[in-house]
Amino acid sequence: MSYEQYKSYFRSAIDGMSGYTPGEQPKVMNLIKLNTNENPYPPSPEVLKVLKEYDAERLRLYPDPLCDKLRDVIAETYGCERENVIAGNGSDDILTIIFRSFTDSQHPVACLEPTYSLYPVLAGIQGCNVNKIQFNEDFSLPDDLLEKAASSNLLIITRPNAPTGNTFPLADIRRICAEFDGIVLIDEAYADFSDDNCLELAFEFNNVIVSRTVSKSYSLAGLRLGFAFACRELIEGMMKVKDSYSVDALTQAIGAAAIADQQYLQQTSTKIRASRQVLSDELRKIGFDIVESQANFIFAAPPHGEGEKIFKFLRGENIIVRYFPGEITGKYIRITVGNDEQNKALLEALHRFYS
Amino acid sequence: MSYEQYKSYFRSAIDGMSGYTPGEQPKVMNLIKLNTNENPYPPSPEVLKVLKEYDAERLRLYPDPLCDKLRDVIAETYGCERENVIAGNGSDDILTIIFRSFTDSQHPVACLEPTYSLYPVLAGIQGCNVNKIQFNEDFSLPDDLLEKAASSNLLIITRPNAPTGNTFPLADIRRICAEFDGIVLIDEAYADFSDDNCLELAFEFNNVIVSRTVSKSYSLAGLRLGFAFACRELIEGMMKVKDSYSVDALTQAIGAAAIADQQYLQQTSTKIRASRQVLSDELRKIGFDIVESQANFIFAAPPHGEGEKIFKFLRGENIIVRYFPGEITGKYIRITVGNDEQNKALLEALHRFYS
Known part of the structure; x- marks a missing residue:
């Protein structure tokens, strides 16, 4: 194929941006993959049953x-009405719907820093400004958060936060929801690994959206299903922006089966939380500075803040963790809590390095 | 749940729009469903194989x-390189990516009228103007199409067109691609039912995108997989706008298996094209005015242009076709070509009405 000289017709916002960089999805085998917060345990056995019994002709x-x-x-499991729920093609799709609903060049978004790196990318595509509000040094919420967010139409609070893993007092979030003049999105991708969550706020305030995903706690990252809770009016408006057929038939069936199996969710989440405690303790013994985690990963600063060095060392040992360059984040690596075998291999490698 | 008084924070574009109305997906059984251009035949047997053998743990x-x-x-099947292909969550997702890439309040879109009713909805969400260009009375392309589209950054040509089902000379489309100063999207959702297609234009011009879907010819509307062809630069730019994980793991596996089975595609498409001919002939005998179709549906005007009346009559007979109100479209009903049994039931009902 030979084309004439290329002329770009892309919007300048698109030409000028570099796109989101997802965590590495390696195509080689025998790697210990602790970089994208996947669940080390398989999904509910109900998922396999749906797959085996699904009538392909219905597709x-x-x-x-x-x-x-x-x-x-979802409504029955989480205690609300169908009208309080929207489902999307992964919680990234839910985020896209929210950005397209509430932000544009006149309506900026506010989020904390550091947090999920997709938010500024979605803002770039939508052409809205991002009001980045720095966490305190210990990654707690700054006291002047509301003043700093005041000009924004959408405020995103990620709880537990990524990549830091810590959480914030529920009472503080409730106060923010009550006082913020705009939409508060509480991104709860990791809430099932946490002592508490903000679901009730979606049913208490009509400017609050709480989003969830099956990617982490339900072990279904490969499926792409996210959902969010809010008052009926917010759900109705977002449904206009949602692509009509964004959630495929198999995903609807598999997702429903997995979400209905809360017992299995509790079992695997409890195991991961126990492993998180053990792993945190062991890393501390080696000399890592650990952010207290309420998620299925640990944000951990190696001795001397040598995040990049340890990231590269582990890569050489066939263990992939996530590294975020930056003045603050660069001191850390983000380690997904794996199964016992994976966690042991990680600790053994680190012991070799520091011995 | 009791909320305080609701205040809308939606962008005014969203508050002001009504959203896309998809064709009815009835939840009652025993209906003859000829309203959303689904394929009456099951997907390739390879699809069932993937489903049965899929390792649920990989999810x-x-x-x-x-x-x-x-x-x-896709590249091997359609004769290009991987770099010329983008895949999305249904061709509606591909359309969304294209609208977000090339249109905004400064960059309008042009499309023909009547055509796929999702385009103006996507334009509304994106806040771009729609330049609607009327077809000639026989639904052929107007001679002054290029002049009328000149101010637009994106021109959409649906070929075969929906809901009319007719096509346009390939030579005319090639000339439009060569002369239009902007992106030409050729939406080929129905191309597998047509005598020819425009795929080669995506490899000839660097301002041309050709989109396809597995929803119609591959019998996989429930799966959500669309794909598009273009030069490497266009694909790279659109990949920045695409949600990273928009195509789930099962869809990637099932889609690949279905697309690789071209023999099955040819078999079912050939059957549908033969049925289309029979159905068109029989409808003409009853007195319907038929638009010559190159798709898997027939745009047919009942005697006296009583589209709505016949639509309602058929609904009462448990046969659903699609009706689009409007001065021109309101004279017609759009009938998806079904299997022999469904087509026979439709004709019998119409014979009863007109006898």
Whole structure:
């Protein structure tokens, strides 16, 4: 194929941006993959059952655009009405819907820093300014958060936060929801690994959205299903922006089966929380500075803040963790809590390095 | 749950729009569903094989964000390089990516009228103007199309067109691609039911995108997989806008298996094209005015242009077709070509009405 000289017709915002960099999804085997906060345990056995029993012929028909059966399962599990739930193609899709609903060049977004690196990318695509509010040095919320966020139409609080893993007092979040003049999105991708969550705030305030995902606690990152809770009016508006058929038929069926199996969720989450405690303690013994985690990963600063050095050392040992360059984040590595075998291999490698 | 008084924080564009209305997906059984252009035949047997053999545990990992294996299958099947292919969550997702890449309040879109009703909805969300260019009375392209589209950054040509089902001379499309100063999207959702297609134009011009879907010809509307072809630079730019993990792991595996089975695609498409001919002939005998179709549906005006009346009559007979109100479209009904049994039931009902 030979084309004439290329002329770009992209919007300048797109030409000028570099896109989101997802964590490495290595295609080689025998790596210990602790870099993208996947669950080390398989999904609920109910998932396999749906897969084996699914009537492939049904795939010739469009899925339910409203995801009613799935939303009913979510509503029943989480204690609300179907009208309080929206489902999307992963919680990244939910985020996209929210950015397209509430932000543009006249309506900026506010988020904390450091946090999930997708937010500024979505802002770039949408052409809205990002009001980045620095955490305190210990990654707690700054006292003047509301003043700093005041000009924004959307405030995102990630709780537990990524990549730091810490959480914030529920009472503080409630006060922010009550006082912020705009939408508060509480991104709870990691809430199932936490002592508490903010779900009740979505049912208490009509400017609050709480989002969840099946990618982490439900072991279904490969499926792409996110959901969010809010008052009926917010859900109705977001449904206009949502692509009608964004959640495919298999995902609706598998997602409903996985979410209905809360017992399995509790079992695996409890195991991961116990492993998180052990891993945190062992890393501290080696000399790591640990951010107290309420998620399925640990943000850990190696001795002397040599984040990049340890990241590279572990890569050489076939262990992948995540490294975020930057003045503050660069001192750390982010380690997904794995299964016992993976955690042991990680600790053994680190012991070799520091012995 | 009791909320305080609701205040909208939605962008005014969202508050002011009504959202896309998808064709009815009835939840009752025993209906003859000829309203959303689904394929009456099941997907390739390879799809069932993938479903039965899929290792559910793999779903705990994120999918390949680049969809490389799937794109390789598409590239090999359609005769291009992986770098010329983008995959998305249905061709509606591909359309969204294209609108977000090339349109905004300063960059309008042009499309023909009547055509796929999602385009103006996507324009509304993106806040771009829509330059609607009327077809000639026989739904052929107007001679002054290029002059009328001149101020737009994106021109969409749906070929075969929906809901009319007709096509346009390839030579005319080539000339439009050569002369239009902007992106030409050729939406080929129905191309597999057509005598020819425009794929070669995506490899000839660096301002041309050709999009496809597995929803119609591959009998996989429930799966959500769309793909598009273009020069490397266009694909690279659109990849920045695409949600990293928009195509789930199962969809990548099932989609690749279905697309690789071209023999099955040819078999079912050939059957549908033969049924289309029979159905068109029979409808003409009853007195319908038929637009010559190159798609898997027939745009047919009942005697006296009583589109709505016949739509409602058929609904009462448990046969759903699609009706688009409007001065021109309101004279017609759009009938998806079904299997022999469905087509027979439709014709019998119409014979009863007109006898």
